Amino acid sequence: MPSDALPDDPLPSWHDGRTKRAILDFIARVTKQGGPDYAPPAERIAVFDNDGTLWAEKPVYFQAQFALDEIARKAKENPALARQEPYRSVLAKDLKALTADNHKGLLQTLAVTHANMTTEEFASRVQDWLKTARHPVTKRPYTEMVYQPQLELLALLGKTGFRTFIVSGGGVEFMRVFADKVYGVPPERVVGSSDVVTFRMGKDGKPELYKTAKVEFVDDGPGKPVGINRFIGRRPILAFGNSDGDLQMLQYVTGGAGPRLGLLVHHTDGAREWAYDRKSPVGKLDKALDEAGARGWTVVDMKQDWKEVFPPAP
Amino acid sequence: MPSDALPDDPLPSWHDGRTKRAILDFIARVTKQGGPDYAPPAERIAVFDNDGTLWAEKPVYFQAQFALDEIARKAKENPALARQEPYRSVLAKDLKALTADNHKGLLQTLAVTHANMTTEEFASRVQDWLKTARHPVTKRPYTEMVYQPQLELLALLGKTGFRTFIVSGGGVEFMRVFADKVYGVPPERVVGSSDVVTFRMGKDGKPELYKTAKVEFVDDGPGKPVGINRFIGRRPILAFGNSDGDLQMLQYVTGGAGPRLGLLVHHTDGAREWAYDRKSPVGKLDKALDEAGARGWTVVDMKQDWKEVFPPAP
Ligand SMILES: [Ca+2]
Numbered sequence: 239m240p241s242d243a244l245p246d247d248p249l250p251s252w253h254d255g256r257t258k259r260a261i262l263d264f265i266a267r268v269t270k271q272g273g274p275d276y277a278p279p280a281e282r283i284a285v286f287d288n289d290g291t292l293w294a295e296k297p298v299y300f301q302a303q304f305a306l307d308e309i310a311r312k313a314k315e316n317p318a319l320a321r322q323e324p325y326r327s328v329l330a331k332d333l334k335a336l337t338a339d340n341h342k343g344l345l346q347t348l349a350v351t352h353a354n355m356t357t358e359e360f361a362s363r364v365q366d367w368l369k370t371a372r373h374p375v376t377k378r379p380y381t382e383m384v385y386q387p388q389l390e391l392l393a394l395l396g397k398t399g400f401r402t403f404i405v406s407g408g409g410v411e412f413m414r415v416f417a418d419k420v421y422g423v424p425p426e427r428v429v430g431s432s433d434v435v436t437f438r439m440g441k442d443g444k445p446e447l448y449k450t451a452k453v454e455f456v457d458d459g460p461g462k463p464v465g466i467n468r469f470i471g472r473r474p475i476l477a478f479g480n481s482d483g484d485l486q487m488l489q490y491v492t493g494g495a496g497p498r499l500g501l502l503v504h505h506t507d508g509a510r511e512w513a514y515d516r517k518s519p520v521g522k523l524d525k526a527l528d529e530a531g532a533r534g535w536t537v538v539d540m541k542q543d544w545k546e547v548f549p550p551a552p
Numbered sequence: 553m554p555s556d557a558l559p560d561d562p563l564p565s566w567h568d569g570r571t572k573r574a575i576l577d578f579i580a581r582v583t584k585q586g587g588p589d590y591a592p593p594a595e596r597i598a599v600f601d602n603d604g605t606l607w608a609e610k611p612v613y614f615q616a617q618f619a620l621d622e623i624a625r626k627a628k629e630n631p632a633l634a635r636q637e638p639y640r641s642v643l644a645k646d647l648k649a650l651t652a653d654n655h656k657g658l659l660q661t662l663a664v665t666h667a668n669m670t671t672e673e674f675a676s677r678v679q680d681w682l683k684t685a686r687h688p689v690t691k692r693p694y695t696e697m698v699y700q701p702q703l704e705l706l707a708l709l710g711k712t713g714f715r716t717f718i719v720s721g722g723g724v725e726f727m728r729v730f731a732d733k734v735y736g737v738p739p740e741r742v743v744g745s746s747d748v749v750t751f752r753m754g755k756d757g758k759p760e761l762y763k764t765a766k767v768e769f770v771d772d773g774p775g776k777p778v779g780i781n782r783f784i785g786r787r788p789i790l791a792f793g794n795s796d797g798d799l800q801m802l803q804y805v806t807g808g809a810g811p812r813l814g815l816l817v818h819h820t821d822g823a824r825e826w827a828y829d830r831k832s833p834v835g836k837l838d839k840a841l842d843e844a845g846a847r848g849w850t851v852v853d854m855k856q857d858w859k860e861v862f863p864p865a866p
């Protein structure tokens with residue numbers, strides 16, 4: 239890594255220590271031409287989980303909050319809806335009703351907020367929501383609930399010839415709305431879960447893509463290496479996750495020959511963020527934490543390793 | 553387009569004329585900063601069909617030839633197979649038997665040559681085949697059956713800030729083996745048809761991806777805009793195809809706002825290549841040719857527009 243191309247400290251929000259050294263050493267090794275661990279630029283692919291790895295995921299996944307807010311917005315626009323399901327149960331916060339009958343209510347909630355519209359329509363709903371929605375605890379826009387140390391790492395990887403991808407269980411059409419602006423990751427480098435989309439001619443005679451309610455792909459757990467193969471077609475050399483949903487992705491990435499770096503965010507900071515791991519319903523980190531030692535993955539201790547968690551308010 | 557960055561004639565294998573001018577004008581317009589048609593680099597996405605657009609497709613699709621050659625190779629290695637289906641019918645060139653019962657024999661042929669192995673194993677089969685197989689007419693390796701004018705166009709687009717993608721009905725795992733070397737299109741910019749791939753732990757305890765015989769996605773016809781949305785997540789501004797399988801892709805790409813370029817290769821050169829269109833079972837060009845006029849797509853007349861068809865032997 240040519241030092242003249244980078245600032246003195248390219249990761250200023252990371253405390254000096256074992257974790258930061260592991261990251262900087264890895265980048266230095268794979269970019270050192272003629273070195274034993276040199277990786278040509280084509281091989282420098284880094285994959286990042288999103289929820290809990292690049293941005294927060296508490297108290298609920300932000301995409302789930304989008305769905306709940308959409309239900310409220312639609313019911314406000316059309317009050318008759320409030321008497322129908324799933325609106326009634328969502329508005330009453332009746333989790334028991336929503337999860338009954340194999341989560342029928344939650345699936346209906348997803349369908350009415352995420353499907354039966356064009357991809358452009360959906361993107362504009364997400365855009366509108368991101369403009370006005372605020373996180374219930376910090377009162378900040380959700381796009382400011384991203385981790386400053388990770389923004390620095392994404393930028394550093396970009397400067398050192400890596401192509402960074404998001405590989406997340408979140409919806410691909412949801413993430414693509416903000417990933418470029420917030421993370422510098424363009425739409426074609428976002429891999430996520432998806433519904434079946436169909437091509438059709440719109441009422442105006444113009445071609446359009448229509449988002450149906452049928453699940454096409456779940457980019458989580460064993461789906462992550464599958465998604466990586468499908469979209470990227472090459473085994474990355476760096477993977478960063480935070481939960482058991484990233485276990486197979488880390489196994490796959492670090493299971494290849496040559497230099498590999500596996501990383502996990504461990505949410506240990508109950509003061510500045512949230513502290514959770516083995517027993518959390520959201521972002522459960524249990525098996526992957528156990529495997530980290532045996533497989534040589536680097537566990538980022540949020541409390542110890544990060545000087546800052548969120549970026550300063552703009 | 554800064555002329556000092558490009559050779560005097562960036563498309564030397566294209567005859568001067570309306571077609572070449574349409575291409576060069578488009579690139580000049582979308583790259584002219586401050587111009588009315590300027591497209592920022594992020595929007596400069598160009599999609600290319602593969603069979604019949606970037607390389608030849610006669611007498612049969614090259615991937616189909618791969619499957620037939622694999623059957624022969626396997627039967628040679630294990631002569632007992634020659635008495636079983638689909639080997640017997642393939643070796644006997646018994647097309648009637650292969651297509652009977654809803655193409656059962658052809659589907660079996662695909663299954664035994666393309667499935668039930670890891671993605672790495674499949675890639676190495678394709679690699680071996682590309683090394684030794686020769687085109688039945690020209691006797692050249694299949695990777696030399698690419699169109700020289702298109703190699704020049706891909707290079708020109710790369711130099712003018714475009715990201716080029718392949719969007720083909722061919723198998724994604726098949727094309728990724730050679731697309732980078734032959735076209736300069738890396739694996740993550742190849743979109744194609746695919747089988748379901750599953751993640752598992754291999755016998756050696758190492759994670760692997762296993763290719764099953766279950767079709768996952770057919771990237772043809774209306775599947776092409778769907779594939780573009782899934783993999784690229786943004787509407788390209790240039791699309792190049794050669795058959796009715798590209799109709800919806802061209803409709804979608806040229807149906808967006810702002811400057812758009814739709815192109816079709818018309819195979820008119822029976823002397824240097826093959827002449828076929830409306831009635832060809834392979835690469836049928838009929839509806840898309842009819843729509844080209846109404847929608848302002850540029851039809852490349854291979855005989856008139858291309859000085860060279862294939863690259864010189866290396
Ligand atoms: Ca996560």
Ligand SMILES: [Ca+2]
Binds near residue numbers: 601602793
């Ligand atoms: Ca074609």
